[in-house]
Amino acid sequence: MTSVYIPEMARLVGVEQMTATEKLFTIELPNGRSLGHDPGQFVMASVMGVGEAPVSVSSSPSRSNGVFELCVRQVGDVTNALHGMEPGGWIGVRGPFGNGFPVEKMRGKDLLFAPGGLGLAPLRSLINQVLDERGAFGRVIILCGARRPQELLFRDEVDEWVARDDVECLVTVDRGDDTWDGHVGVITTLFHQISVNPRNTVAATVGPPIMYRFVLMELLGKGIPESQIYLSLERRMRCGVGKCGHCQIHDLCCCQEGPVLTYAQSKGVEEAL
């Protein structure tokens, strides 16, 4: 039996510095195989000799071209080592794991995406998949926040979303500077600028723990049902396959039943939000 813990060596074909602390890695699996992921799923990425870390797939399944992308923030051992790698290098990959966003349930619905900071990495996968099948969904609203202009990820793509007629995309930064002529304020301030038909809206938000508290309040305030609000939780993960116990939140195994959960599933659980 092949061990589920053994990573497959995949070729790093592109590295792009996105911000001071984030890089986008383009990775190619052997024999041109596609990863076969759903938006919201993650892989366990290894730098052999250093260790392994869970990272959301940032590219859309609809644009795979035999490669996938990871957007990685440099915070510790594995992510430091990844940041030290150059095209041609080798990354160990296991997965995709986890449940991903329920794209099927979103068809025909109005969609509200609220990515904060690095949360855009997984949501970009979903947003691009939706845009590649634009006709299958109702309104597409994107409320995007970052702390400072330099920390805004995927600038080009976000600008395209802003420019599109069939996407309502608003962008804000917590603190502006002289390069920034857009909206300034925390992400929740964008919510006042839109109105939604709550019963027909599915929302997906990903961001740091502190952001969830406020964004969730806004979404609920708009009357969107708890079971139509999706979020993705970040936990310590050592195996990705429901064995090591690290990712468990109350009775949920985050790497299997998550990382995407509805607000209905996670509310009231002190350890979740």
Place this chain on the structure above:
Amino acid sequence: MSETPSNGRPKIAFFDFASCEGCQLTVVDSLQTHLDLLNAVEIVQFREAMTEKGEDYQIAFIEGSCTREADEARLLEIREQADVVVALGACAHLGGVNALKNLHPLEDTRRWVYGDKADWYGTYEARPIGAVIEVDLAIPGCPIDREEFVRVVKAVLIGKTPPIPDYPVCVECKLKENVCLFDIGKFCLGPVVRAGCDAICPTYGDGCEGCRGFIPHPNQNAMKDVLAKAGLTVEEVMSRMTMFNTYQLQEQLVEEEGR
């Protein structure tokens, strides 16, 4: 860590302050048994093993506590030069047994055990290196563990976080399936003390005395209760807890006082 020298091997130096030099002897020992380690670095200063002195080191290992005001200047100099400062062993890491002398009058220290406030934080007393200069990492233990020294140096060379455990000695003790000393009428600080020594003292039947310092967020009150319930007097509880960690407990009191 910044630039490594042209031959690619980082230059390292060893310094000693108030200590028994036992940790440096352990270093000599590890270097002799791990030639790969010796080959990976260039030692430019090491009183235990060589006479010449190079001042162009990148990694400084400091053994011993700071016990005199005069030590401070030398420590600042080392900090200035080194990219990475490593506290080597309990004396440098914790103040260790040197700080025991900070512990009088005894009457006052007893109050700590009773949970009273105390204000006996004195003048110039033995202190860990980290109290004087910024320390990048510490290799705990009295003396340090040979294998751990090797692991830490390796991690520093790779640029990885050194694998110093945050969990307590009990973990290693249980994984080795030792009979718990509390089951045979002995006493042990293992539940609140940082592992990494492979529970060596309990393995040989001696209670842990805390030479590697406390784990993060130790439940000291519960530990005191456990020791008292197992039959230790207040004095005995105190002498155990302070054996290596006097400085930390005093600092803690000062902090609580402040609140």
Place this chain on the structure above:
Amino acid sequence: MSLMVLNKGAVGPLIEALMADYRVVGPQAKGPQFAFGTLTDPAQMRLDYNTTILPPKKVLQPQQERLASYSLGGKPSVEQIIEATPTVLFGIHTCDLHAVQLLDKAFSEEYPDAHYLARRDQTILVSLECLEPCDEHSFCKSMGTLTAGEGYDLHLTDLGLAYAVDVATEAGAQILSDYGSASEAGDGDVRRLNDVLGAKWPRFTYRLEFDAAELPALLSTAYDHPLWQELGDRCLACGSCTNVCPTCYCFNVYDETNMALTEGERVRRWDSCQLDEFARVAGGENFREARAARQRHRFMRKGRYIFEKFGELGCVGCGRCIRACVADINIVDGFNAIQRSA
């Protein structure tokens, strides 16, 4: 399959014979206590043991094991390592046997764990019926693990001069016939076995004050119970309660590379939800920072979460966590306290 009888004098020779072809692991004395270990001499085996410090899970999921070896430089190559040897695990009590069945489920569901399963596959289980409570901390009777109808290859019950051997599998039958000298049980043996089994029950007490089947429902209303804080104040976060638990299987993974940075191994080691760093993520956020929350997590896992996942309770009542806790935290008392306040 069948019931056999093995004279006590025949146990030594059976072990001796098995040792030639198998690693035979059995209970041995360790100071005043007991521990499972590889036998090098049949005389080391102490079938009269009460309980062991660590459960026999260490044979199936070792404290530390290598998952893979890798070589670095250019394209790293990674080879999986499966550490498994033909093993006879001899003399495990029924509480631990139930725990093995739970581990089997945990390691085979959804993403099977090749390392555990390979070892499990090569392990023959010989279990042993307890006729006396191991000590005052056990509560197997409450948890329904005081006996077992399945899960073993051979199951021994002490009849005085001989053991009754319930042969449950082909593998069990084979080692018994190839390496031992047992005979078919006669009517008298069957009667004697029933007497022994019938007589043991009154010696054990129910320590849970309610039916264990109610635990999951009970705990589902206890998330905010004051007990957790009380336990959190006393708990030292030492991790012993989980390390000695036969049903705990959490682990951490480490890469260990040689000094020349050319090769190394990926290893896993037991981990514990009671430790401060268990749920800490990069950036320093800790999702179970309070000891109270960690104690709650352990109790919930034992009495509820595992049940929801596998349909069986996560506690087999072996009492090890109670024995191991220097702070005297007692899971039965805890469950009872919650029930009383419900």
